[in-house]
Amino acid sequence: MKKVFIDGKEGTTGLQIVERLEKRNDIELLFLPEEERKDLNARRRMINEADIVFLCLPDAAAKEAVSLCENPETVIIDASTAHRTDENFTYGFPELSENAFTAVKNAKRIANPGCHASGFISLIAPLTAAGILKKEARLSCHSLTGYSGGGKKMIAQYESTDKANSLFAPRQYGLAQLHKHLPEMQKVCGLTKSPAFSPIVDDFYSGMLVTVPIFAEDLMPGKTISDIKDCYRSLYTGPIVSFNENGDEIINGGFISANAFSGKDSMQILVSGNEDRILLISLFDNLGKGASGAAVENMNITMGLAPETGLNL
Numbered sequence: 001m002k003k004v005f006i007d008g009k010e011g012t013t014g015l016q017i018v019e020r021l022e023k024r025n026d027i028e029l030l031f032l033p034e035e036e037r038k039d040l041n042a043r044r045r046m047i048n049e050a051d052i053v054f055l056c057l058p059d060a061a062a063k064e065a066v067s068l069c070e071n072p073e074t075v076i077i078d079a080s081t082a083h084r085t086d087e088n089f090t091y092g093f094p095e096l097s098e099n100a101f102t103a104v105k106n107a108k109r110i111a112n113p114g115c116h117a118s119g120f121i122s123l124i125a126p127l128t129a130a131g132i133l134k135k136e137a138r139l140s141c142h143s144l145t146g147y148s149g150g151g152k153k154m155i156a157q158y159e160s161t162d163k164a165n166s167l168f169a170p171r172q173y174g175l176a177q178l179h180k181h182l183p184e185m186q187k188v189c190g191l192t193k194s195p196a197f198s199p200i201v202d203d204f205y206s207g208m209l210v211t212v213p214i215f216a217e218d219l220m221p222g223k224t225i226s227d228i229k230d231c232y233r234s235l236y237t238g239p240i241v242s243f244n245e246n247g248d249e250i251i252n253g254g255f256i257s258a259n260a261f262s263g264k265d266s267m268q269i270l271v272s273g274n275e276d277r278i279l280l281i282s283l284f285d286n287l288g289k290g291a292s293g294a295a296v297e298n299m300n301i302t303m304g305l306a307p308e309t310g311l312n313l
Helices: 012-021 040-049 059-068 098-106 115-129 147-158 182-189 225-235 288-302
Strands: 002-007 027-030 052-055 075-078 109-111 140-146 196-202 208-215 241-243 267-273 277-284
Touching (some): 040 059, 052 059, 052 288, 059 075, 098 288, 115 182, 115 196, 115 208, 115 288, 225 241, 225 277
Parallel strands (some): 075 109, 140 196, 241 267
Antiparallel strands (some): 208 277
């Protein structure tokens, strides 16, 4: 039985991880008393006692937590932004390739991907790796998310009884093009430039719809929309990430709902458009494959279990 400690379990991601693990009989969850939750020595003791540690903390606190770990066998899975481009951490998106899966399996330090980044990377990284999409392509990305991605404060705002319609209409943010997910989006995909990124939060609890439009001229010579579909078809065979060939049960009357995968830990990839203007679409839950579900999946892999163990697909 593995001992698991969640540093920062009071936040949305931490609570979601607890929810996925508390009913499992192969996990012993370690908890600190409330009065010791921020005690440095108590956290150090718990981190080094655990087999697996989830960090659900602000970046500075996550870096501090890593420095407290002296046990060479402890696996740390960091859900913050702090280590996503750190060469000493393995990027935790195992579906990208056999090598990515093996790297996660053998890692002691894993950076859990950002939610928006998961959608973008799921679409772009396979295409650049396969030589289908130009690495110098100037891309844009549109991402629609549920308000739970903003944490407890935003959840309370959206679920208040006196909210104003003008405030809770769909809201675009990251306007300065400095969103914290951009560095990992560029690095993991091997792009020469970061995409123009438009994240939008809307009045639904959870779910995420990420769309990347590309043009035929963004593709390598001789490549077409068929090559894109072939790439996804061969790579994303499930059970967690899968390619939806025809948009079955997802596209209804020409519409896709951003919360279609709310409550699930899976992700579906779709391709739409035409030979000239192509839409790449990733559909999942910002709390699932976009955060806590991905963290538990990475833990499962390090334990030698099926990635989907204990997840809701």
